[in-house]
Amino acid sequence: MAPPPLLQFLLLLLLCCDLQLCAAANVSYDHRALVVDGSRRVLISGSIHYPRSTPEMWPDLIDKSKDGGLDVIETYVFWNLHEPVQGQYDFEGRKDLVRFVKTVASAGLYVHLRIGPYVCAEWNYGGFPVWLHFIPGIKFRTDNEPFKREMQRFTAKIVDMMKQEKLYASQGGPIILSQIENEYGNVDEHYGPAAKTYINWSASMATSLDTGVPWVMCQQSDAPDPIINTCNGFYCDQFTPNSNQKPKIWTENWSGWFLDFGGRVPYRPVEDLAFSVARFFQRGGTFQNYYMYHGGTNFGRSSGGPFISTSYDYDAPIDEYGIVRQPKWGHLRDLHKAIKLCEKALIATDPTYTSLGPNLEAHVYKTSSGTCAAFLANVNSNSDATVTFYGKTYHLAAWSVSVLPDCENVVFNTAQIISQATLSETKYVKTYSQESDQPIFTSEITESGWKYVQEPVGISKTSAFKREGLLEQINTTGDVSDYLWYSISVNITGNEPFLFNETQSILHVESLGHVLHAFVNGQSTGSGIGNSDNVNVLLETTVSLVPGKNIIDLLSVTVGLQNYGPFFDLSGAGVTGPVLLKGQSGRIDLSSNLWTYQIGLRGEDLGLSDSSIWISQDVLPKNSPLICNDCSEK
Numbered sequence: 186m187a188p189p190p191l192l193q194f195l196l197l198l199l200l201c202c203d204l205q206l207c208a209a210a211n212v213s214y215d216h217r218a219l220v221v222d223g224s225r226r227v228l229i230s231g232s233i234h235y236p237r238s239t240p241e242m243w244p245d246l247i248d249k250s251k252d253g254g255l256d257v258i259e260t261y262v263f264w265n266l267h268e269p270v271q272g273q274y275d276f277e278g279r280k281d282l283v284r285f286v287k288t289v290a291s292a293g294l295y296v297h298l299r300i301g302p303y304v305c306a307e308w309n310y311g312g313f314p315v316w317l318h319f320i321p322g323i324k325f326r327t328d329n330e331p332f333k334r335e336m337q338r339f340t341a342k343i344v345d346m347m348k349q350e351k352l353y354a355s356q357g358g359p360i361i362l363s364q365i366e367n368e369y370g371n372v373d374e375h376y377g378p379a380a381k382t383y384i385n386w387s388a389s390m391a392t393s394l395d396t397g398v399p400w401v402m403c404q405q406s407d408a409p410d411p412i413i414n415t416c417n418g419f420y421c422d423q424f425t426p427n428s429n430q431k432p433k434i435w436t437e438n439w440s441g442w443f444l445d446f447g448g449r450v451p452y453r454p455v456e457d458l459a460f461s462v463a464r465f466f467q468r469g470g471t472f473q474n475y476y477m478y479h480g481g482t483n484f485g486r487s488s489g490g491p492f493i494s495t496s497y498d499y500d501a502p503i504d505e506y507g508i509v510r511q512p513k514w515g516h517l518r519d520l521h522k523a524i525k526l527c528e529k530a531l532i533a534t535d536p537t538y539t540s541l542g543p544n545l546e547a548h549v550y551k552t553s554s555g556t557c558a559a560f561l562a563n564v565n566s567n568s569d570a571t572v573t574f575y576g577k578t579y580h581l582a583a584w585s586v587s588v589l590p591d592c593e594n595v596v597f598n599t600a601q602i603i604s605q606a607t608l609s610e611t612k613y614v615k616t617y618s619q620e621s622d623q624p625i626f627t628s629e630i631t632e633s634g635w636k637y638v639q640e641p642v643g644i645s646k647t648s649a650f651k652r653e654g655l656l657e658q659i660n661t662t663g664d665v666s667d668y669l670w671y672s673i674s675v676n677i678t679g680n681e682p683f684l685f686n687e688t689q690s691i692l693h694v695e696s697l698g699h700v701l702h703a704f705v706n707g708q709s710t711g712s713g714i715g716n717s718d719n720v721n722v723l724l725e726t727t728v729s730l731v732p733g734k735n736i737i738d739l740l741s742v743t744v745g746l747q748n749y750g751p752f753f754d755l756s757g758a759g760v761t762g763p764v765l766l767k768g769q770s771g772r773i774d775l776s777s778n779l780w781t782y783q784i785g786l787r788g789e790d791l792g793l794s795d796s797s798i799w800i801s802q803d804v805l806p807k808n809s810p811l812i813c814n815d816c817s818e819k
């Protein structure tokens with residue numbers, strides 16, 4: 186039997202309230218905190234970037250975030266993912282931003298939507314679509330009309346989508362905060378006086394979109410009112426906003442770090458992470474976000490860089506695969522509980538600071554009715570200390586904060602891990618060492634053999650074209666592929682000064698990166714690879730030439746486009762030269778000769794799903810560079 190209508194209504198109301206979709210909430214702020222529906226809030230937030238996991242994973246990731254004590258999920262919006270071709274939008278699958286925001290809402294959490302649209306984020310080209318670069322007269326991230334027009338169009342598009350779905354808190358949805366731009370303050374000096382005009386324009390453009398919730402800019406000390414300037418970093422307790430009307434917000438507390446190909450796997454001890462968070466709340470902070478809470482995976486060609494790895498695990502509290510990382514997750518959960526026990530006092534007042542000795546600090550929050558919470562810190566990283574606070578003695582481990590929600594009892598110390606530590610078990614797929622054919626790890630995945638696809642050396646597509654001189658790679662490919670072939674033909678009579686003897690020479694190639702493979706007459710003759718510190722490649726290799734026609738094929742590969750730094754959008758890639766053949770008594774510079782170019786590989790055009798192109802083989806093909814199977818036809 187159905188419940189009576191009044192009960193039905195009340196049940197519905199209860200359900201809605203649980204989803205935080207109860208009613209429109211007014212979000213504002215004062216010097217102390219974000220104010221949601223008239224109440225100052227202490228908010229713990231964590232970044233989960235929706236395209237770095239799958240929609241099937243989202244509910245579980247968000248539940249684990251909620252169980253970990255988060256109130257807010259923070260995500261960027263990735264422009265180049267949603268508008269790969271100008272004017273053609275894509276919000277399907279992992280790109281389904283609305284579904285993601287609704288998933289967060291249905292767990293009862295809030296959203297901080299960082300629209301950017303410049304995001305950095307170790308994301309290809311910092312989130313900008315590469316087509317933007319080809320708009321005549323455009324200059325990125327400055328007072329430039331074509332750029333501002335496009336930035337405004339995309340920002341408005343996202344805001345409108347959210348509004349249509351009633352996703353802003355002002356409409357009853359979960360979004361309580363939004364970000365425009367990203368860390369422009371780190372680079373603005375390079376853009377001259379136009380930087381200030383641009384940031385003011387960004388601020389008024391964003392506020393004119395009328396979302397009904399506050400906007401922030403991170404690392405922007407001159408963010409104009411009413412935009413809140415916020416902090417990014419490993420520690421933000423010393424940060425103060427640019428007005429005493431604005432709350433102290435930490436948009437990125439780096440829970441670990443990102444991984445570069447070839448780099449060390451980053452690790453941030455949870456004791457230090459917890460210390461940084463507790464210090465932030467100790468010294469007046471009220472909104473703190475973990476960047477990342479779940480880092481996830483850079484799928485497809487979304488990694489920025491150059492050389493950002495496909496794993497974006499970040500040593501985050503939830504690992505790349507969605508498994509809680511212990512004791513990181515658990516220790517932080519305990520910290521969040523302790524901080525929430527202090528909430529009443531925290532939001533009521535500013536802290537009162539008392540020194541308890543060198544490097545020993547007490548901050549006390551007290552309401553008018555006497556509710557009291559305290560944080561005791563030992564910021565000396567080498568020695569423990571014993572302090573006296575309100576007549577009692579406390580032991581403070583080095584580099585730690587104790588939380589006392591009643592100003593008397595310690596419920597949590599950042600250096601003392603009480604939560605469970607577990608070791609997760611990883612099942613490896615078959616991996617081979619370079620020395621032997623024996624697998625190092627076996628897996629439960631059984632394999633019936635290997636398959637590979639043959640990729641021809643050099644020019645194999647009819648779309649190839651010729652140009653005099655060496656072309657910059659990104660301008661040539663428009664980043665539709667990581668690969669660009671540079672091919673040239675050299676005629677040898679046998680007595681050229683760039684030969685050592687009748688056949689040998691040194692091939693010298695200079696490239697802006699990121700990876701280079703050289704072939705002479707179809708044979709691999711050497712490779713060069715940059716790294717995240719120095720992307721440039723210099724290749725010098727001895728090559729054997731034959732009398733008559735010789736073909737030199739250079740395959741240049743990008744490994745994620747630059748995502749950070751002043752004018753990062755203009756950093757080039759590919760073979761810029763010189764390309765030389767050097768001998769005992771002379772050299773020849775081939776740089777300005779006629780080159781043939783091919784964008785992309787044949788395999789990319791064929792698509793990996795085409796089963797007819799796969800060749801089966803029982804043993805793993807090793808040390809096999811590209812195979813020249815039709816060289817004789819050249």
Ligand code: GAL
Binds near residue numbers: 304305368442
């Ligand atoms: C910040 C930036 C983020 C991310 C982070 C490093 O400076 O805002 O987008 O790049 O650094 O992971």
